């Protein structure tokens with residue numbers, strides 16, 4: 001079963017007027033992981049799609065998606081898949097890839113139908129692509145590791161870059177995940193924006209009762225979302241995206257836009273946030 005929800009791009013002046021329910025309706029990505037289903041959110045931020053496939057021991061196939069009006073979803077798109085569950089497989093372009101928890105699969109434009117099987121919980125992101133690039137399975141050993149933050153500022157964390165120019169080529173997709181050290185709670189502090197690229201976060205590896213207090217909004221007009229395990233946040237180009245966890249967590253960040261330069265960020269120091 002395939003479900004697709006469309007999210008319109010929201011102007012920052014509109015976002016300022018939203019109450020909690022309105023913010024959650026436009027920016028929270030919830031209820032993507034349902035057993036036996038593929039559930040996607042088609043956004044008008046760089047036509048970025050986020051979602052999940054949970055085959056639950058059977059098989060699920062992603063092929064035609066009405067929203068793109070192309071014979072197959074990946075005809076003019078690239079895709080990143082991260083397994084946040086137990087072992088599973090993805091079959092695409094005539095090959096079957098075994099994905100352990102934390103593995104990332106890149107699929108290029110023109111791949112055709114994509115099938116998910118096993119006990120994996122597959123997080124999916126996709127954006128338009130201007131040319132076809134080869135598929136690649138990227139494990140954590142292949143990723144580029146960056147260590148940031150410090151225990152004194154409660155933001156000591158490891159960033160693993162997977163779909164990133166230093167690891168492999170993509171058209172506009174950039175993807176990786178960030179893991180907080182025990183006792184550190186803050187991600188993406190100092191905060192930043194990047195008007196050239198949108199971003200989406202998926203928080204996972206959390207206790208069911210835990211929450212991340214995710215900060216969003218213009219730097220001088222911030223808002224928050226309380227986010228549960230396997231839920232995410234859409235971050236428009238004008239928005240910060242930072243969070244503090246009540247409990248440990250990892251989050252997948254993925255971006256699409258004008259460049260693939262991870263370091264292209266406009267930082268905002270804590271004293272300048274409102």
Ligand SMILES: O=C(O)C(=O)C[C@H](O)C(=O)CO
Nearest residue numbers: 157159178187188189241253
């Ligand atoms: O902890 C961090 O800092 C991040 O993971 C930042 C994200 O990767 C990001 O926002 C990239 O633009």
Ligand SMILES: [Zn+2]
Nearest residue numbers: 192194199241
């Ligand atoms: Zn960012």
